[in-house]
Amino acid sequence: MPSEPISPNVDIFIIGAGPAGTAAAISLCEILPGARICIADTGKNTVFRIGESVPPPIRPFLDRLGVTDTFEKAGHSPSFRTLSAWGTAELDSNEFLLHVYQTGWRLDRTGFDNMLKAEAIRRGAVIVSARVQSLDGNPYEWRIDCGNTGKFSARYVIDASGHAAIISRWLKYRPRKLDRLVACAVFFNRQARQTESADADAAVIEACESGWWYAAAIPGDRKVAMLMTDVDIARRLSVVGMPAWRHHLSLTRHIKQRIDTKFALTQPMVFPAASRYFTDTYPPGIVPVGDAISRFDPLSSQGIVKALRSSLYASYAIADHYLKGDTAGFSKYFALMRNEFENYALTWRNYYRQEQRWPEAPFWQRRHRTESA
Template sequence: MKDNNFFNVIIIGGGPAGIAAGLTLNSRNISTVIVEANQLSNQKVGECIPPNAYPLFQKMGLESLLVDEKHHLYYGNKSVWGTSVLHEKLFLFDRYNKGILLNRTYFEKQLQDISKRNQINWLVDYTLYTINKEKNFTKVVLKSKTDELTLFCNYVVDATGRKASVCRKLGIEKKTLDQLASLSFKCQIKTTIPFYVHTESFENGWIYVSPSEGDNVIVMIFTDLDLIPSKNKGKDFILDIMNNSQLGQKVFKTRLEEDNIFDITTRIANTTYLEKPFGGNWLAIGDAAYSFDPLSSYGITSALASGYYGGHALADILLKKEEALDVYHYIMRDVFENYKVQLHEQYALESRWANSIFWSRRN
């Protein structure tokens, strides 16, 4: 085994959770490499950072990333939920009185740039091929289109998102609580959408409208995967929901037609978890460990937090602090249990369609 093939920690996945772990481990002088299959992720929809997430960004020294013209401020939430009346909640009286609408792809590039400035090692265009525990170390084989690389480490971190690639290689299965999915699409309208996050419930799900400066608004319709129609009926499904919604009437102020809708994508958005997010030579962070219903706004904040706390846990365990991974598990499990309570309470506010398939599965 060559010295340049050994790292204390190999992180599989270069998204926000993986980079947060890498930055944390680097700050503790733990040798680390981040393995990423793609230089930049596919275009992702904007993600909203609520005001209460600011302390985490400050703790991690990342708050300066939010002050960028590619990200936008938003000032509250507007929702039609449990009633046909549009309600508004402003952040004006919160300690941190504004949220941030992230340009998600650009934010990930910002994180990558910070990690490289901190001289964190990267291997790009490689995917995990095999992982095997040997006598004193773990052997990891990576493959690219043209190359195969063998590395050794003390711990492997699964930061591969919902697919949890490392866990799958190890034969570890996640538990699934629901089958939530989204139909996301761009909607071309002439009306400028105010900088609020808009949500509205309907008979078999709920709608999310992201603020936008241009005339291409990002909309997501959330429902269960088995309730999403076939691809050739997708636009009719979308038009029926949007043109009968309060958001369509009061926010878009126009009736949508087929030509207004493009780039329709189906994404999985369900709640999943690992009963135990670590083992003798591995740790899961971000969506690989716990994935959240987007209604909760836990997404990227939880990813960064789990990377931060997971990174410290690995640094501590390498210093022979035997309880470190159990402490990480306790922190993340507590977050997840609180999330489940809050999510149930939010869904319980909607009782107008108690007998519909979607809502009867949640209430």
């Protein structure tokens, strides 16, 4: 990751260079020219990066970040619909044509994250390759320990560490959780496509007794297929091993037609995917964004758009305080995030209630009756 010498005293320190961290940096560089902004990221580049379907409403955020042209030339695959067998065995189509912005995308996820990093650097942010190990200090005088890379001080710290949510973890905050969902994902070579239909590469969702399946072609001549289920059910079914994963795939009607398991590139990889939200109050100058404040079910395909949105709002709140000493922006930011999650939770519950074919199955019973996991 490119880096340059940086003063240990910065205005804004961002933990994590995923979409949330880099979007915050890009926006802050624009609205606070001259502010010193540093992003630290562990710099781990995983070959198989999960989370690639973005719906049409990503467009205004790309425009706002000034990356639309670069994005459109980057070789991501346009997508025009999602197919799903949900509440019925037949596939139904959700056409993006009916959206204001008509094209969704399946991202080359590593390329997308790198594009945002490059833009953040171009605008003046500095990215250091480091694992943030601890945080202490006082409001607007925070000290950040990056181990061998050194210690930094900053007025504002943005936690964009994704699933790790490290500041919340250090503060011992407990999120409100809706479920205990995990993904058991396998990546394939593109030849894994079995069907030759026009929609062979489309993103397909298929509900099953123990959860739901997702399969899609992704840039780089690959496919991904995953079973989404609860962590205890995944253990009981042994779907973290290939034989049981393959067996459960064979029980599907639509997904199995799109995947030929002999082209598997990986074993099942497990990713936490529970819906959750941190409800606590953060110390002044500490702002969590993206998955570090709330995480949505991959069924929604909203994770990346939500990450960009939260980071833009957080950057406005920080700018208000930086320029005018006004803290109202922080209150508005946290109120917006809370409302967003409450609205999401209602939609999430209603969506899972549409599937009633397995009333005795624990996965579905939990979603039909409980308030929280």
